[in-house]
Amino acid sequence: MSAELILCPHCGKENLPQATRCVYCGEDLEELFRIEGVEDNTALQDEPGISTADLVEALRQADSQKDEKTGAADRNGQNEAADSGGETESEPPAGEDEQTPEWLARIRKRAQQEEDAAGELTRKGSSLDTARSEDHQGRVDEEFASWIARIRENARRENLLTPKPAADSAESEGGVPEWLRKVRELQPEAEEEEPLAEEPAPEEAEPKEGQNDAAEQVRAEEGEPNKETSPDEDTGESESAPEEALETEPEPEPVREHEEAAEEAQTPAETPEAEESAPAPKTPELEPVLEELGLAAASAAVELEEKPASSAELGADLLLLRRQKENAQILMNLIGEEGRGLPPAKTQRVSGRGWYRFILGIFLLLVLAAVLVFVPEAKPGQVENPAPAAALKEALGRLASGDKVLVVLEYQAADSAELEQITAPVLKALQTRGVEMQFLTTHPNGLWLADALMRKADIPAHETGFLAGGKLGVLAAALNPDGESALVPAGVEKLENYALILLLEDSQMDIQNWIEQAGPWLSADKIGVLASSQNAALLLPYYDAGQLAGFAAGTTEGRVLAQALDRTDLPSAPSRAFQAGLLVMIAVILLGVLSKVEADSGARRPKEPEA
Amino acid sequence: MKKTVPVLVAAAAALFILAALFLGEPLAGWLGIVLNWAVITASAALLVAIAALILTHLRNVLGGKRGFLFSLILISAFLASFIGALVLGVDNGEYLRWVAAVQLPLESSLLGLAALVMTAAALQIFRNRGWSLLTISFGISALVFLVIALGLLQALNIPLLTAVLNYLQRLPLIGARGLLIGIGLGALLMGLRVVLGLERPWGE
Numbered sequence: 001m002s003a004e005l006i007l008c009p010h011c012g013k014e015n016l017p018q019a020t021r022c023v024y025c026g027e028d029l030e031e032l033f034r035i036e037g038v039e040d041n042t043a044l045q046d047e048p049g050i051s052t053a054d055l056v057e058a059l060r061q062a063d064s065q066k067d068e069k070t071g072a073a074d075r076n077g078q079n080e081a082a083d084s085g086g087e088t089e090s091e092p093p094a095g096e097d098e099q100t101p102e103w104l105a106r107i108r109k110r111a112q113q114e115e116d117a118a119g120e121l122t123r124k125g126s127s128l129d130t131a132r133s134e135d136h137q138g139r140v141d142e143e144f145a146s147w148i149a150r151i152r153e154n155a156r157r158e159n160l161l162t163p164k165p166a167a168d169s170a171e172s173e174g175g176v177p178e179w180l181r182k183v184r185e186l187q188p189e190a191e192e193e194e195p196l197a198e199e200p201a202p203e204e205a206e207p208k209e210g211q212n213d214a215a216e217q218v219r220a221e222e223g224e225p226n227k228e229t230s231p232d233e234d235t236g237e238s239e240s241a242p243e244e245a246l247e248t249e250p251e252p253e254p255v256r257e258h259e260e261a262a263e264e265a266q267t268p269a270e271t272p273e274a275e276e277s278a279p280a281p282k283t284p285e286l287e288p289v290l291e292e293l294g295l296a297a298a299s300a301a302v303e304l305e306e307k308p309a310s311s312a313e314l315g316a317d318l319l320l321l322r323r324q325k326e327n328a329q330i331l332m333n334l335i336g337e338e339g340r341g342l343p344p345a346k347t348q349r350v351s352g353r354g355w356y357r358f359i360l361g362i363f364l365l366l367v368l369a370a371v372l373v374f375v376p377e378a379k380p381g382q383v384e385n386p387a388p389a390a391a392l393k394e395a396l397g398r399l400a401s402g403d404k405v406l407v408v409l410e411y412q413a414a415d416s417a418e419l420e421q422i423t424a425p426v427l428k429a430l431q432t433r434g435v436e437m438q439f440l441t442t443h444p445n446g447l448w449l450a451d452a453l454m455r456k457a458d459i460p461a462h463e464t465g466f467l468a469g470g471k472l473g474v475l476a477a478a479l480n481p482d483g484e485s486a487l488v489p490a491g492v493e494k495l496e497n498y499a500l501i502l503l504l505e506d507s508q509m510d511i512q513n514w515i516e517q518a519g520p521w522l523s524a525d526k527i528g529v530l531a532s533s534q535n536a537a538l539l540l541p542y543y544d545a546g547q548l549a550g551f552a553a554g555t556t557e558g559r560v561l562a563q564a565l566d567r568t569d570l571p572s573a574p575s576r577a578f579q580a581g582l583l584v585m586i587a588v589i590l591l592g593v594l595s596k597v598e599a600d601s602g603a604r605r606p607k608e609p610e611a
Numbered sequence: 612m613k614k615t616v617p618v619l620v621a622a623a624a625a626l627f628i629l630a631a632l633f634l635g636e637p638l639a640g641w642l643g644i645v646l647n648w649a650v651i652t653a654s655a656a657l658l659v660a661i662a663a664l665i666l667t668h669l670r671n672v673l674g675g676k677r678g679f680l681f682s683l684i685l686i687s688a689f690l691a692s693f694i695g696a697l698v699l700g701v702d703n704g705e706y707l708r709w710v711a712a713v714q715l716p717l718e719s720s721l722l723g724l725a726a727l728v729m730t731a732a733a734l735q736i737f738r739n740r741g742w743s744l745l746t747i748s749f750g751i752s753a754l755v756f757l758v759i760a761l762g763l764l765q766a767l768n769i770p771l772l773t774a775v776l777n778y779l780q781r782l783p784l785i786g787a788r789g790l791l792i793g794i795g796l797g798a799l800l801m802g803l804r805v806v807l808g809l810e811r812p813w814g815e
Contacts, residue, residue: 416715468654538787
């Protein structure tokens with residue numbers, strides 16, 4: 001085949017005749033697309049029976065045959081490949097060093113051929129795409145897809161299912177072999193189109209294990225094609241019986257022949273010795289194609305015989321092929337659905353179970369209403385505050401008249417109801433004791449929230465300073481040695497001068513700002529916190545570390561704290577609303593659990609009949 | 612140069628702050644000055660960010676882009692707040708009540724929506740995730756702490772029950788402490804990366 005290689009006019013190196021560009025220098029070749037032995041490729045277009053798939057397959061066969069020969073020669077340690085085809089690829093290159101071992105030369109040559117083959121097939125496909133007519137394009141695409149699927153299936157054949165014992169499954173009722181029934185199942189349209197021309201006798205189809213090896217060996221020695229072997233002499237392992245039966249099974253001729261050719265292109269590596277000794281008959285459809293392509297001489301040694309397969313293996317392969325087709329169809333459907341919106345979920349409602357949910361929901365709502373209406377609110381005197389709240393109460397109790405307390409508002413409007421209920425009694429108690437309070441906020445909305453808080457606490461209005469800068473502002477306030485910092489509002493003294501800094505917080509970040517930025521500059525027990533209930537958990541570590549004088553979080557602790565300060569807590573509307581919200585959350589979680597249990601029982605129900 | 616100078620400034624500022632925190636009073640005055648610079652710079656950056664925001668939405672309105680009505684609402688609210696504060700002053704009672712009348716229901720609604728979302732998530736978690744260690748522990752802990760937060764059990768004033776409740780209420784301390792340690796370590800590492808120039812939060 002190397003005798004037909006073309007030389008690149010630019011670099012002078014050899015290239016395959018189908019190459020459009022030189023593989024060495026990348027320059028365009030003079031002959032855009034020239035097939036071996038064909039001077040004018042317009043003949044291809046004139047030939048209606050030749051499809052792209054035929055051409056691709058024929059070229060692939062040629063490559064496969066080359067590979068097979070090279071591999072066989074390597075195994076036998078003989079130079080058979082050079083004798084059989086006369087191709088120069090299998091011969092050691094004339095110009096090469098004579099000291100190079102022959103096997104090494106072959107390996108190098110084969111590696112080069114495989115590299116070329118990969119690019120060659122792509123180039124051929126792309127070149128022929130331009131020659132396609134629009135009328136044949138759909139058919140060609142369909143055939144090509146079918147070819148690719150079958151070629152892949154054959155490539156996986158070795159790694160898939162292990163062969164099953166053929167003796168038990170070879171024959172079944174009516175004398176029809178199992179593999180034949182599977183073929184009929186997979187090819188029902190073929191049976192409908194053409195009746196069986198010949199029904200193989202059961203004894204013909206039944207493989208005989210004992211005779212197989214000997215007959216195969218004799219055939220290999222005589223160079224006799226398997227096709228001429230009697231089925232009686234064949235066995236399951238020689239796998240010529242299924243082929244014989246397949247020949248008797250009518251099929252759509254072009255498709256079937258293409259399939260056989262595709263399988264042959266993949267199988268030579270599996271049985272190289274048998275194929276070397278037994279030249280296969282060429283498929284009639286491919287003969288003119290090969291002649292047209294100039295591959296007739298090379299294909300003289302090409303074995304187009306399909307690899308024999310045992311009935312069990314063939315059946316498994318056919319079933320695998322069907323599964324692959326189904327998977328391919330599923331994949332095509334998925335690709336087709338890509339980008340489209342999801343279809344509306346089809347929930348199967350089981351009739352008669354709606355009342356169950358309805359009653360459950362009504363029951364939970366009734367329980368909720370009953371708790372809110374009939375259950376008395378917890379009396380503060382009955383509740384013992386946790387240690388942090390008790391510590392805060394002690395810190396507040398130590399304040400005397402004239403002590404300065406800095407009240408820092410750092411909560412949002414949405415939490416104002418809860419914070420006001422906690423804070424108002426404390427502020428009122430401090431006002432009663434004569435404690436001097438200053439108000440500061442780091443949030444702009446704290447300006448008007450402070451006004452609302454003072455009104456709620458029923459204390460005289462105080463001016464509220466705005467500390468800008470967030471974290472930096474807090475640090476600047478802590479560092480304010482003389483009370484002259486431009487960042488700190490007028491009237492706010494050095495933080496150390498205050499007996500207590502009372503933070504009104506609903507955000508963990510703001511609490512951290514004060515503890516981490518101002519805390520190092522302050523003595524211990526200077527910071528107390530009144531916070532919303534969700535901050536209780538994150539305040540505990542700071543309290544345990546001694547960074548907080550104490551804290552009270554949530555309305556319950558706030559009410560107990562107010563009771564301890566001899567103040568009556570505010571009307572408890574937020575507390576009841578808080579309880580209502582908690583009850584709703586409890587009911588919802590219980591509903592989720594019950595819903596899951598119901599779904600599980602519904603899922604088990606359809607499985608029961610199967611069990 | 613563009614990359615080096617910001618790194619040097621950030622590293623110098625960080626080292627100076629650290630030194631001031633460790634040394635205390637000797638550097639406190641200088642620290643105040645540096646903080647003034649930082650606050651002024653941050654305020655200017657905030658103004659730039661506000662200007663960019665307004666310009667973006669102004670372009671949306673002028674270009675008639677989709678959703679330009681929301682941009683129009685944003686610009687109107689900003690101008691009303693800005694001009695009101697300029698004219699009346701940020702301490703004006705009327706102005707503060709006007710802002711409160713808008714902000715309070717909005718924030719409350721937002722918080723209510725968050726509660727609804729969390730409720731829906733609690734309803735769906737068992738269906739979507741099935742029975743697992745995570746979902747079961749979530750359900751049990753949520754129910755226990757919701758019941759405790761109701762305050763009804765504390766009102767029973769049973770000594771043994773109170774002791775159990777106090778113990779349970781300290782359980783979150785474990786998770787909170789772990790969370791704070793994680794935050795602290797993360798902040799420490801991030802600070803070191805900034806000081807060493809490995810992290811550039813100001814962008815390339």
